[in-house]
Structure formats: C-alpha cells, structure tokens
Amino acid sequence: MSNLPTSMAAVHLMDHGGPEMLQYREDVKLPAPSANDVLIKVHAAGVNNTDINTRVGWYSKGDNDSEDASWSGNALQFPRIQxxxxxxxxxAVGENVSPDRIGERVLLEPCIQEGNSEALTQPWFLGSECDGGFAEYTVISARHAYGxxxxxxxxxxxxxxxxxxTAENMLTRSRVSENDTVLISGxxxxxxxxAVQLVKARGAKVIAITSSSKEAQLRELGADEVIFREQNLVAVLGENSIDVVIDLVAGTAWPDFLTVLRPGGRYAVSGAIGGPLVELDVRTLYLKDLSFYGCTVLEPEVFGNLVKLIESGAIKPLVAGTYPLKDINKAxxxxxxxGYVGKLVLTVSD
Structure with a gap:
C-alpha cells in the first residue's frame, strides 16, 4: 500500500439528525484491509432511502432512539461513513487474498456476512454497521466484492x-415465476x-403503482399495466386478481394489497415509505392461505445472479442524475x- 495516500476525502455522519450531521472532510485516515479483505478505490456510490433513514433514526422502533436506529437494530457507531x-x-488486498485481484472493477454486495476477516453472527450492512462508499476508499471482505x-x-x-x-431478493423469496401477475408499489x-425490470426478466406480468407523471417511463421499463396512487386498487383490479405483491410503501391503503391477492398469494415487503404501521385483519391472512415475506438479508444466490443479469444486459441502469461527493446534501x-425515475449517484473518482 506504499503508493496509496494516507488520508482520503469522505463524508462523516456525526450523529442522528438533519443534513448538518453530514460532514465532508479531506483528512480521513485511509482504511487498511485485514487478512481476508480488499481495499476499494470508490468510483461512484448511489443515494438511497436507507442513507436518509439511518441518518434521521427512522429504523428505531422507539422515538428515534439511537439505541436501535440501524438496519440491525443496534446502536450506530459514530462517525460513520455511509x-x-x-x-x-x-x-490492495489482505494477506489471504490473491494479488491477482488488484485492478479488478467490482460491485460490492450490500449485505455482509463477514467483517474484519471473521464470520458474522448477524449480517452487517455497508454504510450502517460498517463504513461504506461515501469516501474515496473503503474496505470489504473479498467474498463480497464481485468482479x-x-x-x-x-x-x-x-x-x-x-x-x-433488494428487488431480486424479494422476487427470490416470494418465488416469482413466468406465470405470475405481480403488483409493485412505489x-x-x-x-x-x-423490480419492474427484474419481474419482466422472469417473464411475469407487471402491474405498477406510480404517479400519472411517471406512467410513460414505467411502461418503457416493461410495466404491462399502470395504476395511479390515487386510484382504488380493489375497484381497478378486483379481488383475488394478483399472485404476488412487491411492497415498498405500506401505509393506510395496505389492507387493499391483501384483498387483491389470490388465495395462496405471496406478499413481500422491504420498505414502508407510506407509513410503517398498518391494519391487518388476521382472518384475511389465514382464510386466504397467504404467505408473507419480510426481506432484508439477501439470499446467498441473489447478488451473484444480479451480476450475471447486469453483464448479460438483461436489465439496464436508470441514473436520473449525478453529483460530486462533496454535494451530498444537494443530492x-x-x-x-x-421528481425522477431510477437512482441518483454520487461520483467519487474516475
């Protein structure tokens, strides 16, 4: 590592709170890989709901209590690089990793089963339980860096x-196949x-819920039908019409998802931007023999399958805009x- 700098630019999250808790610095110590790790020069890092949710303490089941305000339900360690x-x-590589991997362009698996060269009893998430990509360099176990x-x-x-x-994991957990009709919220x-692209890659039918201003873009991605948020799901679709619900919203309209599911239907959730508390009539759950899947930890095959889909061109990127790392608050x-479809991305290095 002699040809590498000793410090780097990075964004430190100093505590739970507003945007003022993000501090861009250029004097952060360069991380060093342990035996099973690789050191990554970061080129770009996407912006996600989880970054903001973690910053404001949204994951806490109390009143944004810092003791459980992380993906794992544990206290976050500050400063943290998200x-x-x-x-x-x-x-650069640790002593147990082949130096042949130096120079390899990689994507990092977000859900981490090994940290500091030790197997983890509970998964970490990049940028939450360990430092992530809002920096010029980051460290990760070699097994989680996919060429x-x-x-x-x-x-x-x-x-x-x-x-x-996340989307592929939801489809994997809920066993989406080519014969399914899949409803996607958010x-x-x-x-x-x-999820729209990945469902179509499996050959299934997609019904997307969005705003009227984004209908054309969702149809271009492959949505077979589009329903607007203000419409009544049950009135438009009818009861017992959907095989799988992929839910990222939850909120007050949540009971309608169970109404439109067919008997034996599957419901997968990995978000609650519409509100985390919902009303469940347990009779609907058991009388319709529904299956529920909470989806956070990735199934072992998911990330490798995703890389293959990217390399084959079966799915395409949706970059709505880019910002330099120092402009993270603007991003x-x-x-x-x-006001966009897809992702915003922070650019870090060439």
Missing part, C-alpha cells in the same frame, strides 16, 4: 447493488423500478423530492 451502493476498483465485466459507466454500475439486489423509485435534497 453509502451502501458502491462501484470501485480493488487497489464485473461491463461497458457501463461507474455511475451506471453504482445504481445497481442495493436497489436491484414502482418509480430505485427498488420499484428495479439527498433532490432525492427527497422524488
């Missing part, structure tokens, strides 16, 4: 890891738009306005 979506190049052969740009590749692996967001402000 950034779960990372595209970069391996520039990628693609002509896509760094920013385009950085739009994939978190949202697309379809214009990063995970939702990824997050734009992100919260939701």
């Amino acid at each position: 950034g779960i979506d990372v595209c970069g190049t391996i520039v 990628i052969q693609s002509n896509l740009s760094h920013a385009e590749l950085a739009s994939f890891p978190c949202s697309y692996s 379809a214009s967001g990063g995970v939702g738009s990824a 997050q402000e734009s992100f919260l306005q939701k």
